[in-house]
Amino acid sequence: MSTQQAEPESQEAPKDPEMQGAESPAAEKQKGGGMVDQTSTDASELEGETVHIKVFRYDPEVEAKQEPRFDDFHVPFEKGMTVLDAVMYARDEYDSSLTFRHSCRQAVCGSDAFFVNGKQRLGCKTQIADLEQPVRIEPLPHQEVVKDLVVDMDHFYDQMHTVEPYFQQEDLPDGELEEQRQSRENREKVKMSTRCIWCGACMSSCNIAAGDNEYLGPAAINKAYRFAMDEREDEEIKEHRLRILEQEHGVWRCQTQFSCTEVCPKDIPLTEHIQELKREAVKKNLKFW
């Protein structure tokens, strides 16, 4: 069964001049906001035009939508428009049943990871002006689709929790100094790994994770890295963490395809972290008698 239906039900937006008129002041305001005009060439080309987006639709509860298809929307372009803005506009103005998750709209909450033009991206972080049209927006691959752009994230969260993603330290520092201070160097070391927003883009891009449901996956391993490399945790707990990581479906499953590193919206060097943990696991088990 192909999801790439050739005949999407077209939902062309009437080019409502009034509506577009209402859009432009906002665009003007943005322009006046002193923002650095980075996407100038592309954006100016699109100014005053509509953007063609193709959105994956599926709803098991509505008979007509049980067979997945793509719907077309033509959204009036506004400078600085993101993929999320476009789908929100489509939902608000054309089809209120269009379903997707979002919250912060500033790449912090991690709820709006979509598959945009063949790549896992955050809707709110991806500029429409940077994309080729028509912009194809689908739910994340390798996760079951619940409705439209919403995927079932349960398995992803399960994997994240497997690595015990919380700080574990028995002894608090003595004396007055009750904060558990970390050295600058150590902070630098784990800095990137702390940026994960649990969006699941990396997991969705990983072919190995797709083929092996038990594989911890890049996000969980990165989370484990964040704590395993934190010097404030005991040796004992670090060993415990490495034991989780070096099991059959742990770090050794990674085949260095770099897909996760490429899609991570927070630029976390995931493959690098996984490789480093592999070396840690080897070091831990190497014994020279």
Place this chain on the structure above:
Amino acid sequence: MSQSYNRGLIEDFGRWKEFSAGMWAWIFHKFTGWMLIGYLFTHIAVLSTSIGGAQGETTMVDGEAVNIYTATLQGLEGLFLVRLLEVGLLAVAVFHILNGLRLLMIDLGVGLDAQDKSFYASLVLTGAITVASVPTFLTGVSV
């Protein structure tokens, strides 16, 4: 909600145009690995004629009794197709070696940022070495 939709395998190979460098490197590495395994079996099959050859067995070539091992090899080397396959084998082996070195570097944490460049470099080098080998492999072959 009990129902959900699984898009299945179409996500994987149906999207080959969207694969990135690391993904191609992975596919090529697996593919060349299997090719090399296949070659090894063929290689052993051909070599096994040397047992007969060592025991003095002969075969008739142009009305002459020739050592069976020598005859097998000469017969194979005389075929254009076999020469062509040898060029292919070289390409496969060279890529597998170069990408293997690339993976070794990745394992050691060296040049992770340049992983795509090192893949392209492996490809280019493989191509260059293969092309350079053509005259050597194809000399004296009767088509």
